[in-house]
Amino acid sequence: xxxxxxxxxxxxxxxxxxxxxxxxxxxxxxxxxxxxxxxxxxxxxxxxxxxxxxxxx
Numbered sequence: 001x002x003x004x005x006x007x008x009x010x011x012x013x014x015x016x017x018x019x020x021x022x023x024x025x026x027x028x029x030x031x032x033x034x035x036x037x038x039x040x041x042x043x044x045x046x047x048x049x050x051x052x053x054x055x056x057x
Contacts, residue, residue, distance in 0.1 A: 030054045 007016055027040045032053065035043065044051040 026054050026056075 006012060023041075024037060027037045027044070030040060030053065033040070033043070040054070044054050
């Protein structure tokens, strides 16, 4: 299964890396709670209102 993963071919790896960098930068910019990036990522996954705050929506 892993060998058939399409995210390893073409431009997909670079595109996913770019999206990950954008996500990490948005989490670093969010200053309402004093947590690390890992904790902010988990909180954004659990709390939709926090995720919208991180995305500036």
